[in-house]
Amino acid sequence: MWDYTDKVKDLFFNPKNTGVLEEANAVGEVGSISCGDALRLMLKVDPDTDVILDARFQTFGCGSAIASSSALTELIKGKTLDEALKITNQDIAEFLGGLPPEKMHCSVMGAEALHAAIANYRGEEWADDHEEGALVCKCFAIDSALIEKVARENHLSTVEEITFYTKAGGGCQSCHEQIEDILAAVNGSAPLPVVAAKPAAKAAPAPMTMVQKIQKISAVIDEMRPQFQMDGGNIELVDVDGDTVMVAMSGSCMNCQSSGITISGIQERLMLTLGRPVRVVPASMPQAVGV
């Protein structure tokens, strides 16, 4: 089963603000039964102050979908609509103490329901720019639809380019075969034989000196930096303490990934390079992510 945080479990087992809100004057509905999750968010908004007086939800979905819905209602109650609109899916994930990468879409659904509800209240049309395909890269939570789109629009043909544009494939590399298949489909060719990408530093894991280790870590981070810069962000190695690697990140991430996912991607990549378990932790982030 998933490694859910206690907060997720708590909000799933004892969800807050469930059921129909009779006096709702703003309703947002997203998802569908075929996708496996759907959420109806109901708000009671004070027409004079725009303050959200009450919020309730009904959710069809897995444990984290129900917990995310519950978290969302907790986060927005008492806020004005404009304040509420600043809430991102990362805020929901953060409120829950993190979500497994495969489950980040649950927090995205929460944020979308909120936007839909506010649009409904304001009499606006809420357009969904949501695209969903099979999850391909678990390290960075990138699905096939996005990879396909980016590959098509930018005429990409190698896994490396895909990683550069989307981060997909930049972590543990276990999704490379799937990315190659998508590229082959997009480019209408037979998949290229799997080229031994980079000899992933498999050399006998002779005990590394601390200096060698730091050099390797910083080489990996240098290698991954362009991906962060693409999104207008950056990453720096701050410190290495035993098997704990501290990094500082700035700027925003592409799409809906939280810093948590990015970190797990870096972590996978470092483990692959170093051939040993390491833990990557964010060093004090002045202002973390925010899309």
Add this chain to the structure above:
Amino acid sequence: MSSAYMDNNATTRVDPRVLETILPYFSEYYGNPSSMHSFGGDVGKRLEEARASVQALLGVEHDSEIIFTSCGTESDNTAILSALAIQPSRREIITSVVEHPAILSLCDHLERHEGYKVHYIPVDRLGRISMEAYAAALSEQVAVVSMMYANNETGTIFPVETMARMAKEKGALFHTDAVQAVGKIALNMQESAIDMLSLSGHKLHAPKGIGALYVRRGTRYRPMLRGGHQERGRRAGTENTTGIIALGLAADMALEHMEYENTVVRALRDRLEAGILAQVPYAFANGDPEHRLPNTASISFEYIEGEAILMLLSRVGIAASSGSACTSGSLEPSHVLRAMDIPYTAAHGTIRFSLSRETTEAEVDLVIAQTPPIIEQLRRLSPYWGANGPILTDNAFAPVYA
């Protein structure tokens, strides 16, 4: 806290007698069966006894027809790759849409990277294979047919003997993934038209990491692993001695309990299924009621999602599994349920309860008592469920994207 283990199709507990029997082969008789010294104790002899036990369980004539492998997946892969290797001019494969990934992923790979044509035979709403589509796909071009004996999600049993005879007429080899069937269905390979059969130890109270492949005498064969002379050179690699000895004993015990599985376990399963369905509206059982494993109950609960059900069941000590997407990280419900055309409203909320000879009355009672309130609780949260049942009217829940 009382608990109920209802996930025996995923894996079973190692039988305590099996465990006790193999422990000395870790600590005292750890020698390599191929070595000349005596640290192997009687290991070589025990391996041959184990082979004879598996032989008896499957009703196999010659001991050389059993090859020990590392798991069901290895047996499946070996069988198909061998069949293709010995018939290079035949470029087609037939399988079903509801196979285990051990077959489906391999077929997908062979189709996309090795240029094979794969026929995926559909099933109906009860999970029954389309014999018309099968007959139409068979030809002299087909190298191998691989059809599972019984489905791991619904328990539906395929008419593999008939299908094997049909394959024979076209000169195609017939393999069956019998991982879920072995130990629950009496088998007699001596009178069968099946050429190859896969089984896995951990589904019948042996440990994980041991499997076997039956290959009918006279069937040409190519090994997947090449190396030492073990298993007559057909599966190189030092034998998993403890696993093999365990599988042998587990096979003996499975044979002894065959009757029990098909009477007592079946009755427990039927009681569990009926007990839940009597209390829960908008729920139904999946699979072919006429031809189904005695231990498997697949129940769809409409308008709610499986992972949420499993989490609440788990909290009251009940272990089951789901055909839902969310447990696997993909967004699609199980390929088996979709192939059966189970509507999305139900497929996402499908739970598999799988019993074994260790299942007790008390466990079944616990499940019957605990499941209905959990379903009710989740339905109260569901936007598709109103005060008196599902919301089906026009102004029902209609979200922005579908």
